[in-house]
Amino acid sequence: MAVVSLENIRLSGLSACVPLKEYDNNNYELLTDLEKKAVITTTGVEKRRVAGRDITTSDMCEMAAKKLFEEMPCDPSEIDLLIFVSQSRDYPLPCTAIILQDKLGIPKQTLAFDVPLGCSGYVYGLYIMGSLLSKGELKKGLLLVGDISSNSASYFDQSSFPLFGDAGTATILEYKPGVPPMWFNLQSDGSGWEAISIPEGGIRNYHNRDSFKYVTIDQGIRRNRFHLVLDGIEIFNFALREVTPNIKILLKHISKTIDTYDYCFFHQANKLINETLRKMLRLPAEKVPYTIHKFGNTSSASIPLTMVSEIREELTSKPLSLLMSGFGVGLSWGSVSLNTDKIVCPALLEYPNLDSTMPQE
Amino acid sequence: MTIEEFIEKVEAEFPDLEPGKLLPDSLYREVLNWSSINALILIALVATEYDVIITADDLRSTVTLKELFDIVKERIS
Numbered sequence: 001m002a003v004v005s006l007e008n009i010r011l012s013g014l015s016a017c018v019p020l021k022e023y024d025n026n027n028y029e030l031l032t033d034l035e036k037k038a039v040i041t042t043t044g045v046e047k048r049r050v051a052g053r054d055i056t057t058s059d060m061c062e063m064a065a066k067k068l069f070e071e072m073p074c075d076p077s078e079i080d081l082l083i084f085v086s087q088s089r090d091y092p093l094p095c096t097a098i099i100l101q102d103k104l105g106i107p108k109q110t111l112a113f114d115v116p117l118g119c120s121g122y123v124y125g126l127y128i129m130g131s132l133l134s135k136g137e138l139k140k141g142l143l144l145v146g147d148i149s150s151n152s153a154s155y156f157d158q159s160s161f162p163l164f165g166d167a168g169t170a171t172i173l174e175y176k177p178g179v180p181p182m183w184f185n186l187q188s189d190g191s192g193w194e195a196i197s198i199p200e201g202g203i204r205n206y207h208n209r210d211s212f213k214y215v216t217i218d219q220g221i222r223r224n225r226f227h228l229v230l231d232g233i234e235i236f237n238f239a240l241r242e243v244t245p246n247i248k249i250l251l252k253h254i255s256k257t258i259d260t261y262d263y264c265f266f267h268q269a270n271k272l273i274n275e276t277l278r279k280m281l282r283l284p285a286e287k288v289p290y291t292i293h294k295f296g297n298t299s300s301a302s303i304p305l306t307m308v309s310e311i312r313e314e315l316t317s318k319p320l321s322l323l324m325s326g327f328g329v330g331l332s333w334g335s336v337s338l339n340t341d342k343i344v345c346p347a348l349l350e351y352p353n354l355d356s357t358m359p360q361e
Numbered sequence: 362m363t364i365e366e367f368i369e370k371v372e373a374e375f376p377d378l379e380p381g382k383l384l385p386d387s388l389y390r391e392v393l394n395w396s397s398i399n400a401l402i403l404i405a406l407v408a409t410e411y412d413v414i415i416t417a418d419d420l421r422s423t424v425t426l427k428e429l430f431d432i433v434k435e436r437i438s
Contacts, residue, residue: 038396039398042398042401042402233397233400233401233417234417236401237404237414237416237417240404240405240408241414272402272405275405276405276408276409280408280412
């Protein structure tokens, strides 16, 4: 795809929600103290919020959405379009977005559907929703983006278990003629799909009697076939190979230089990947906010969560020029250049979950 | 870029590595106490310093530091 523009779309509200329960990687018993230190230093993930088994992604998104409706001049009855971007739906059927339409008191006239993307999901979600709104026939959309990934990783897989946190976010987009355009560069490469995958439970490989059987893959990597498979080196190479050219092509197309942005938000993959990308793009640290140390990799929620957590005051008080880049599972990646102007952004919400037990063999 | 400069940069990135221990003929996996994390650190270093991406295949096909260095050098534009 070439670089594309999105006209007449204003991002007017943003909120985010994380589980109250925190997991500290210093307590991960399968690692020695030295290994813990190495993992925390390299991945950057010291603490992360974990959902456990008593809340869903949609619960966190619902909480975030309700807070936005409270604080914004926007009632659920005004929502024409509801999209839930997530890889952790409530049920195999139906789409979670449709259940949320009812729970949130949004009218039956609303279009509602799911988009099952991961780390690239926020950027994609903005484009998909914005495109449907940009003609002006549909006026307001509620974009719910997030994931529970902590339950997908095997406790006995040291290469994935320490990385993931959970979060849900809500964004309101509105049709507003005359606002500056957003610009997108979105890409896909299915040849790399195996680098991040869950092998069984879909139609290609139905769940079966052996799906729950644990197998030792490598030293420190033991999991079953419902667990997340993560090929660290392949993902790392993908990110270094694709993310900076994707951003450079976007910037060239719109004749902007990266230093003109107030902030650049990257998907919080891990600290080593993110710092390498930041240095490759010659970006100063103060323009690239992180939350990887306190929330881990939160999949599609990581960009909006980092915005709420790190620059809320500025989002609410002044116009900002922002660059965002999401990349990962798919492989799927994309960047967007957009402006915000004093949006509604409530403080980060915490969902009072009770259970945070980790899946055990 | 010389291999001596390359070694200096690697030494800076691996603080536990004794200076002078890593040589062009070194089996770099052994000297760097190889793990998947150390592989990523090395890939990150090369990407940041030289704008060159080394792949999992590059790592598999090389044994000594000099062999890896030659791949990096060849790809510097």
